[in-house]
Amino acid sequence: MTTHHFSPAHYHTTIGWHEPVLHIGDGDTVITTTVDARGADATDKPITPRGNPQTGPFYIDGAEPGDTLAIHFDKIVPNRRYGWTRKMVAANVVDPDYTPELPWNTENNGLAQWRIDNDAGTATLEAADTSLNGFTLPLNPMLGCFGVGPKGGQAISCATSAEHGGNMDYNGYVTGTTAYFPVFAPGARFHLGDGHALQGDGEIVGTGIEISMDVQFTVRLLKGKQSFWPRGENADYIFTVGNARPLDQCVQHATTEMLRWLMTDYGFDKIGAHTFLGQCVEYDLGNIFDPAYTMVCKVKKSLL
């Protein structure tokens, strides 16, 4: 049960079976930082190439294919005063014939700046080119891209996601949430990055409020526990995550994984699992911007 303080010296823009930066044990806690999607750190200076650069990977001693890795996010907190978003809903999120109406060319290369106030818990838009200037939202800090070394020795771009996690851009991955991943690589090799001070469903402008983060997480290794897709848990829900295109396939992956989970861990017989899920399931849209989209299948713990 060691607590590790880790300062990253380099970053990866793929999630792969990379050389571990640190070996940690079951139950250990890591306190570290992440840069933003374009590689800028707490001082808002770019220190590494853009593309959701990842801190890590962390090697979890004893983790092997067939296990499940649990990551509890103890803390995700923005560590600088400014984040940024895009100002245009992505072309793939509107009707194709509506695309000429999009604001293709806006000031500041299409980026808006948001002022972050951790004490007040707010983000405030600073954009001179819209009357929305000054608009304020409550913070909901989350990580957009994180995961484990993928199947078969792959190294997968941090632009996208799959069974190993990756760029899911789901605004439910906040402080207090536990994320579960199937282990594919020896040591699991956990990577993390791409913090958002907050984000709407779907990440439809292609960004949340992109920002560098202070992160603390605690790992647990579930030996011999099999899973196929990312799962998660918070105070109120258990959930499963499907990453693919189109959204229909995301729903298929996530729903199949939830059916398995209900039957193996929650005591449902098959007809019960199906009948229950039919009337109790909830879905969230993670992202509809990245190469792979993300849908989340949720069940209230109070119903289990």
Place this chain on the structure above:
Amino acid sequence: MTTHHFSPAHYHTTIGWHEPVLHIGDGDTVITTTVDARGADATDKPITPRGNPQTGPFYIDGAEPGDTLAIHFDKIVPNRRYGWTRKMVAANVVDPDYTPELPWNTENNGLAQWRIDNDAGTATLEAADTSLNGFTLPLNPMLGCFGVGPKGGQAISCATSAEHGGNMDYNGYVTGTTAYFPVFAPGARFHLGDGHALQGDGEIVGTGIEISMDVQFTVRLLKGKQSFWPRGENADYIFTVGNARPLDQCVQHATTEMLRWLMTDYGFDKIGAHTFLGQCVEYDLGNIFDPAYTMVCKVKKSLL
């Protein structure tokens, strides 16, 4: 501002430019009933062929193409003691290779019975073939299929949905909600049916708890107000609805309609509408079972 009591004598399994059953005026209220998806009424007897049979259509005097019709659901209440659901998640909602694991053949032709208690506000499963038997959920009565005469004189099956509404199977259409429709037909020709005592997101077993209903609704005619897809409003949210396949296209329709609405009715400039929606939007999954799926794009009124 008349209140009409209407007892249906026949039903339609398409939504079309059918002969109106009643002419009503702007501001009028209608008190009526709907049969369940298989045509059974408050006595649980089938009185008309299955296929989400519709009460109506109601002709709204003065409604013309280019207007928007507002339907406020004053009351949606189950009017009998039993509803039913399917017991298998639909094959299109799970991974194709997982389909052999589905409970294809179950007792009672795949249907489960639920006992409805309006006083307690609960639905209780009565299914001998699962240990879930006796499971109880809170009621959330809604209408699955309703809408207006579609574009160009079409008559569209109540199995599916489009710009005119139809079988959207969205569990947000409950008492207290206002549904808006673009008017395509003279008199709008509002139809309604397919009540669910409650339903999970996505209607993934192909049913909510199917039941007949007592319904009261009040119409308003928004002359000259143009809309393109169904919209809605409740105490907390405004929302837009996209009906299509795949889900990606539902999101496109609903998001485009929301962008339009924010700019025409809520004072957003273009960059503001896009920047705002990017960080504030929420999406619900209506259905992922019917020929056309449904996604809902929502914005909290408190942010407007």
Place this chain on the structure above:
Amino acid sequence: MTTHHFSPAHYHTTIGWHEPVLHIGDGDTVITTTVDARGADATDKPITPRGNPQTGPFYIDGAEPGDTLAIHFDKIVPNRRYGWTRKMVAANVVDPDYTPELPWNTENNGLAQWRIDNDAGTATLEAADTSLNGFTLPLNPMLGCFGVGPKGGQAISCATSAEHGGNMDYNGYVTGTTAYFPVFAPGARFHLGDGHALQGDGEIVGTGIEISMDVQFTVRLLKGKQSFWPRGENADYIFTVGNARPLDQCVQHATTEMLRWLMTDYGFDKIGAHTFLGQCVEYDLGNIFDPAYTMVCKVKKSLL
């Protein structure tokens, strides 16, 4: 075996259970005309509103749900000197981020004119705004939209397609081809229209070379022969047609229908049908423009 000469006096822009314009018998031949997609006839004058207006419906005596209707196209020939196409690949057919590069606003409301020479068998582009002006292609006259009264009394827009046929825009429906349809309505109610002097795969600009036609067809009624989706046959192939979105689902419908057909009519056992189709199947892209897309599943007759 009567030959009917039929001159249309009105047209439909939905395919439905409309009042028949003529009763015909099994084996009869009809000689008639169709207007173009915008309702212009052989004189190039608009005589009816646009939207793929249909000639018909023709009532086939004795046709009932559960039968299959065979339409042999004896002749499809352009009956005027000029047709037209759009000049921009549709926004839904290119990468969303590429849409600003499309030629959104071109001369003549985005339309190009093509001169048709039936004797030479050619179409020649007359468009002053491109150096392609004068480009010539061989004619391949086809019908884009035709079909039978759809399921359950629906009236479906001629913009789209489904099990009943409709706006499939498949360039394989030419002279010499037999089209088969499941019968849903009493008398089948065959409609036809939307001629193209020729068309690329996918109808990616949203049009073929749109033109009015002289058409001759001969019907056969296959009593008690069940089918589920449109089928077809020419000298070299049998084929099945799936109409839906996305294209993936078109492939599912068409492939399922072909498996059924191989087993019921061509003597394949189940393993044989699957093994055969795996190595012998061919697919054509009908359209990727209309609300429902179209894919065609083909098998060479020489292999059967």
Place this chain on the structure above:
Amino acid sequence: MTTHHFSPAHYHTTIGWHEPVLHIGDGDTVITTTVDARGADATDKPITPRGNPQTGPFYIDGAEPGDTLAIHFDKIVPNRRYGWTRKMVAANVVDPDYTPELPWNTENNGLAQWRIDNDAGTATLEAADTSLNGFTLPLNPMLGCFGVGPKGGQAISCATSAEHGGNMDYNGYVTGTTAYFPVFAPGARFHLGDGHALQGDGEIVGTGIEISMDVQFTVRLLKGKQSFWPRGENADYIFTVGNARPLDQCVQHATTEMLRWLMTDYGFDKIGAHTFLGQCVEYDLGNIFDPAYTMVCKVKKSLL
């Protein structure tokens, strides 16, 4: 213009920036072999783990990001007497409700054997469990999976495909075809494997006739020639390839790439390229089985 004889000693089941097995120059020819999808060689013995194991990568001297690599397949010939296919159309290729009708469990773990006769140019089915036994088809030897090191240092599973090529399973990649790839990695790093003695469109049973191959190819390096997706050329056609899901997106990628190509290399102005493609384009279905599907956009050279 050297000819290299290369005997592979190991294989990769990802396409990545792997250590090159050989450096070759612009204009060089390589004569080598590939194992089948399950890692069996010319003696039909498994010598490496399954998963479309790749021969290579070959480092093309001077190749850099921003160039295009041309691979001309001089020869693709099966080098053993037996290949194999699956005997069931994949569950994702049929209607979800039809999946219980699939032959899920068949003899020999679902595999059928085919006898290959290079002299006769035929493949003959040897499968005792179907009356199709003895069925013979003409050979059309092709490679299913090959490509170059992908963007950003990724290593992508040979199960799937993307901009770098990969498991496209397109039956047009035969002897005499030239395949073009955008270069992402220093030296391009060309990999090849997954030979099929022949294959139906779509690879709908998840296999062609899987077999080991003798392959000869010749490389050309097009310095400074930019491309974004795989392209190709044979005696009759130029073509572009889109790899994604759903098929709709494959069509978008391939069509966009073809529009670019027509305008940069074939002298089309924008309106000309669009108008031409609309009436002249053809599409092939590569695969509808792998994680990423493949569609091919083709234009006849005689029209250019």
